[in-house]
Amino acid sequence: MGMGKIPKSRLKRQEQMPGLRWALAFVIISLFAITVGSRSFATPYILGMRAGASTVAKPLTLAGNLLFKPLSSVSTIAHNLGASQTTLTELENQNAQLSSQLAALEEYKLENTRLNKLLDIKNAYNLKSTAARVIGSQLDAWERIIVIDKGSNSGIGLNMAVMDAFGLMGQVIEVGPTSAKVRLINDEHSGVSAIIQSTRVPGVVVGNVDGSLTLNYIPTTEQVNEGDMVVTSGMGGIFPKGIVIGRVKSVQKDSAALYANITVEPISKHFNPEEVLIITDKGASEADVSGIELPSGESGTTQSNAAASNGSAATGN
Amino acid sequence: MTRDRAMQRPIIILVLICGAAQIVCGPHIQILEGHINFCLILTCALAFMTNSKVGTICGFCSGLFYDLLSVAPFGTMMLILTVVGFCSGLVGRNLFAEGLSRVLVLFVPAAFVCELLNGIFMLSMGEQSGFFSALGLRMLPSVVLNIAMAALVFFMLTRVKRKDTMALRRSIRTIK
Numbered sequence: 001m002g003m004g005k006i007p008k009s010r011l012k013r014q015e016q017m018p019g020l021r022w023a024l025a026f027v028i029i030s031l032f033a034i035t036v037g038s039r040s041f042a043t044p045y046i047l048g049m050r051a052g053a054s055t056v057a058k059p060l061t062l063a064g065n066l067l068f069k070p071l072s073s074v075s076t077i078a079h080n081l082g083a084s085q086t087t088l089t090e091l092e093n094q095n096a097q098l099s100s101q102l103a104a105l106e107e108y109k110l111e112n113t114r115l116n117k118l119l120d121i122k123n124a125y126n127l128k129s130t131a132a133r134v135i136g137s138q139l140d141a142w143e144r145i146i147v148i149d150k151g152s153n154s155g156i157g158l159n160m161a162v163m164d165a166f167g168l169m170g171q172v173i174e175v176g177p178t179s180a181k182v183r184l185i186n187d188e189h190s191g192v193s194a195i196i197q198s199t200r201v202p203g204v205v206v207g208n209v210d211g212s213l214t215l216n217y218i219p220t221t222e223q224v225n226e227g228d229m230v231v232t233s234g235m236g237g238i239f240p241k242g243i244v245i246g247r248v249k250s251v252q253k254d255s256a257a258l259y260a261n262i263t264v265e266p267i268s269k270h271f272n273p274e275e276v277l278i279i280t281d282k283g284a285s286e287a288d289v290s291g292i293e294l295p296s297g298e299s300g301t302t303q304s305n306a307a308a309s310n311g312s313a314a315t316g317n
Numbered sequence: 318m319t320r321d322r323a324m325q326r327p328i329i330i331l332v333l334i335c336g337a338a339q340i341v342c343g344p345h346i347q348i349l350e351g352h353i354n355f356c357l358i359l360t361c362a363l364a365f366m367t368n369s370k371v372g373t374i375c376g377f378c379s380g381l382f383y384d385l386l387s388v389a390p391f392g393t394m395m396l397i398l399t400v401v402g403f404c405s406g407l408v409g410r411n412l413f414a415e416g417l418s419r420v421l422v423l424f425v426p427a428a429f430v431c432e433l434l435n436g437i438f439m440l441s442m443g444e445q446s447g448f449f450s451a452l453g454l455r456m457l458p459s460v461v462l463n464i465a466m467a468a469l470v471f472f473m474l475t476r477v478k479r480k481d482t483m484a485l486r487r488s489i490r491t492i493k
Contacts, residue, residue: 019370023403026377030399033384033392046391053385057340064341071345137344139387141352141455142439173388181388188446209350209446209454 051176054147058179061136061147127240128281129163130154134274135179144187144207148276151176159238161279167244167267168192168232169276182276185245186211186266193236194245197229205230205245205264213246215262220253222260230264240279327477328363331470332375335359336382351458356383356394357431358467360402361424362474366413369406376402390442397434401427413475420471421464428463432456 036042054061132154136147150156152175160172162182170190174181183190186207194205194215203218218224228248234241244267252261339355346353356379364372380395387394409423436456440448 017407018368019373019403019406022370022377023373023399026373026399027396030377030380030392030396033395034390037391050385050388057386060337060340061344064345067341068345139339139343139352139383140354140389140435141347141350141459142435143388145388183388209450211350 047174050174051151054174054176054179054181055151058135058149058176061179062149065135127279129277129279130156132156132180132276132278134276143189144184144211145173146170146182146184146273146276148180148182148278149178150278151178151180153177155280156180156278157280161239161243163243163277163279164268164273164275167246168239169268169273171238172278180278186213192239192245193233194230195233196224196248197231198225199223199228202233202235203262212249213264213266215248215264216259218260218262220255220257220260224248224251224260224262226251324366327474328366331359331362331474335362335379335470339383340386346462348458348462349453350455351460351462353462353466354383354431354459355466356380356398357401357428357463358470360398361405361427361467362470364402364405365409365420365423365471366411366474367406368410369403372402372406373399374402376400389439393435393438397431397438400434401431413471417468417471417475420475421468424467424471425460425464428460428467432459432463 037046130150132148132150134146135149138145146169148156148162156172156175158172158175162169162172168185170182170184170187172180173183184207185192185205188207188209190207192205193202195202196215196218199222201218201222201224203215205213205215208214215230226248230245230248232239232241232243232245246264246266249263249265254261335355335358343353343355359379360372360376363375376398377395380398383394383398384391405423405427409420412420412423433456436448436451440446440451446454
């Protein structure tokens with residue numbers, strides 16, 4: 001066998017399996033990409049590449065949204081047409097109830113503003129937001145994300161909270177110059193620090209495979225009722241405090257378990273909005289409030305709140 | 318040479334259509350939680366039309382394209398489509414000549430393996446859902462959608478290929 005000759009067996013293999021070398025090389029590259037991609041130092045590069053790809057793909061994403069919008073509208077109309085008389089009566093009653101509650105809340109708001117001024121406390125709910133249009137949704141079966149038409153050029157940044165007209169929607173996870181991707185709260189990778197509004201019991205709301213929400217880490221000893229409102233706790237520093245997430249749909253308590261199994265019905269019914277609000281500035285945070293001198297006897301509570309807030313910064317919101 | 322040129326045109330058109338369809342239609346067509354993977358359809362189509370080398374290269378490139386557009390762990394689809402492209406090319410070299418049904422019969426396991434590998438990978442990367450709920454809600458609906466769309470794409474490809482072959486035969490006869 002001469003130096004320049006290729007062995008017959010190798011030639012035969014190359015003939016039988018063309019591209020074997022390419023396949024091996026690409027498998028090695030892919031494995032390297034998976035390994036390196038999961039390391040924190042590579043994240044900015046991957047996010048940068050994905051942001052570039054999103055920007056390039058934006059015109060097509062917009063076209064897809066425009067193309068499928070009429071179909072979505074038709075399905076919404078068909079759904080609304082199916083509403084029964086009972087549903088309409090229920091909604092009318094609910095509307096009347098909410099109108100009276102709104103009047104009462106206006107009074108509370110004015111009183112709250114007066115008291116805040118007296119104590120010189122900054123308003124923790126003074127949120128600044130930017131409206132954006134939803135131009136796309138998730139590409140694969142394993143993620144629940146939406147694409148919005150505003151990015152870093154409009155002041156959108158990573159981890160900003162996103163709301164719709166009803167309540168909390170999700171969190172910005174990728175930002176390009178003119179578009180951004182938002183992970184919805186019903187995605188399985190999502191976790192939001194929350195409290196039950198009436199009892200102030202803290203927990204974590206996570207998404208499920210079927211798109212529902214579960215409130216975790218609520219001890220079985222705590223009183224939780226169906227219909228209780230679940231709002232963001234503000235811990236972790238990503239989601240502002242007091243944004244509505246949903247209502248408790250069902251509570252299952254096992255006497256042997258430490259935590260109750262609580263299902264939450266999201267307030268944003270279909271997670272398919274056309275416009276969203278991105279909270280670009282959360283106003284005064286809990287840390288600001290903790291710096292204010294309160295009347296004696298309340299300082300301990302304020303400090304513990306601040307500690308809880310700092311301690312929960314690592315929570316995977 | 319003429320044959321290669323005749324094949325180039327449908328391949329380029331197919332790549333462009335599948336790339337655009339992945340962005341335009343991919344997110345909007347779904348059953349339960351399942352979505353269409355046009356990159357998989359493209360990879361298998363090219364592997365079945367040509368050989369495992371083209372299937373491998375196309376699998377890698379379309380996987381990279383998919384990974385750049387999605388938010389899933391980077392590199393997953395690159396790896397899966399490279400393997401699927403290579404294996405599809407080995408098993409089904411020049412398969413379009415044998416008819417649509419034969420192509421679809423080989424695409425079904427390819428689609429299932431792709432979704433299964435992706436599912437196993439996602440679950441091993443910390444996905445919270447159980448295997449069977451993911452299988453029922455995500456993997457199988459995706460497989461069904463992929464097969465349905467692939468049937469449409471492959472049907473059009475067989476038509477285009479038939480036309481090209483006839484044109485090629487005609488031109489050969491004219492030269493003779």
